[in-house]
Amino acid sequence: MxxxxxxxxxxxxxxxxxxxxxxxxxxxxxxxxxxxxxxxxxxxxxxxxxxxxxxxxxxxxxxxxxxxxxxxxxxxxxxxxxxxxxxxxxxxxxxxxxxxxxxxxxxxxxxxxxxxxxxxxxxxxxxxxxxxxxxxxxxSDAIQGRVLIIEDEAIIAMDLEALVKSMGHEVVGLAPTRTDAVEMGKKERPDLILADIHLADKSSGIDAVNDLLGHFGEIPVIFITAYPERLLTGERPEPAFLISKPYVEDQVRSAVGQAMFFSSTETLKA
Missing domain, CATH: 1.20.140.160 (PhyR, sigma-like (SL) domain)
Incomplete structure (x- = not known):
């Protein structure tokens, strides 16, 4: 047809x-x-x-x-x-x-x-x-919570931090590597994880997220990638939330707002 x-x-x-x-x-x-x-x-x-x-x-x-x-x-x-x-x-x-x-x-x-x-x-x-x-x-009024940002580029990490804070959320850490992300996440359990995929030391944001989900169980995650279609093949477990790089502010606001609806932690204010 x-x-x-x-x-x-x-x-x-x-x-x-x-x-x-x-x-x-x-x-x-x-x-x-x-x-x-x-x-x-x-x-x-x-x-x-x-x-x-x-x-x-x-x-x-x-x-x-x-x-x-x-x-x-x-x-x-x-x-x-x-x-x-x-x-x-x-x-x-x-x-x-x-x-x-x-x-x-x-x-x-x-x-x-x-x-x-x-x-x-x-x-x-x-x-x-x-x-x-x-x-x-x-x-932004509906739910506020705690966010861990996994991002190795300092300028992008700070931009995301400012954006997330402007929505009323608390940022519990900026992690440039898998090791840092796991350490920060276990110390300050987040309600939401915002993660880049490729990190500076060639570690993986996906691996960092899997480590934290294995430790805590269900936490909503937003992945940032220049190739979102590669994570939507249907061939393996896939993320619910994706932001395409380069992102714009409204995309981050929208994705964070949606993802926060699916957090089960008691620290959320609803």
Whole structure:
């Protein structure tokens, strides 16, 4: 099957954008399982009906619009939310203005212009602008916690520290290596880990995170990488939250706000 926009097969368009749809689904739900379930349902719906890709709509916008139709029809529910992190997140989400997180993620994390956000969510542009104006404040007010930053570039680490603090969170440490990260993390248990992947001493931020998760159990993590699609292959356990390098401030704010919903530590103020 082909798109009306050009001669490129629809499957090629979808394949190119699928990693980013999966990233969005995970950020929205806080879970690899739930996010991928919504992405899979989106693909099934497209196989049954490709009409969403007709007309002048861009393939990526059409793909995300089908996702949103399914998300809305499900009641924006997180699967298996009877207990644990998902249940805690669902309780927090119920207190937010409807659709604020969706609009913020589409605009900041996925970089859709407001007009395309309106197309995806099937709402008026004026409503998108209103949702964006309240989303960041609601998220920062909803939960505040303790953040460990694993980043070997000093300027970037300080920039992230200032940004996280401006959202009302406490930074418990700036770790440039795996060894430093594990030491700081065990000393000052964080509610959220913000981690680069490649560190200065050639150690791995992924290894540092795995060490801390092995010690503490569940802690939400945001990974920073120049190649997010390489961590969204479906071939191994994958992170729920990814920020692409080079990042912009709104991406970090959005991802931190979403990830904090999925922390189970008692130090969170909700």
């Amino acid at each position: 082909s798109t009306p926009q050009d001669a490129t097969p629809l499957t090629t368009h979808i394949g190119a954008e699928l990693p980013y749809l999966r990233r969005y689904g995970r950020a929205l739900t806080g879970s690899q399982k739930s996010g991928d379930a919504y992405a899979a349902a989106t693909l099934e719906a497209i196989l049954e009906d490709t009409s969403a890709f007709e007309g002048n709509i861009a393939p990526k916008t059409a793909l995300f619009r089908v996702f949103h139709s399914i998300w809305d029809s499900s009641g924006s529910r997180i699967e298996d939310a009877s207990d644990g992190l998902e249940a805690k997140a669902q309780a927090h989400l119920s207190r937010l203005t409807k659709n604020t997180r969706e609009a913020l993620l589409l605009r900041s994390l996925e970089d859709f212009p407001p007009a395309e956000v309106a197309t995806i969510m099937q709402i008026d542009l004026s409503e998108v602008e209103h949702l964006l104006s309240v989303a960041e404040q609601e998220l």
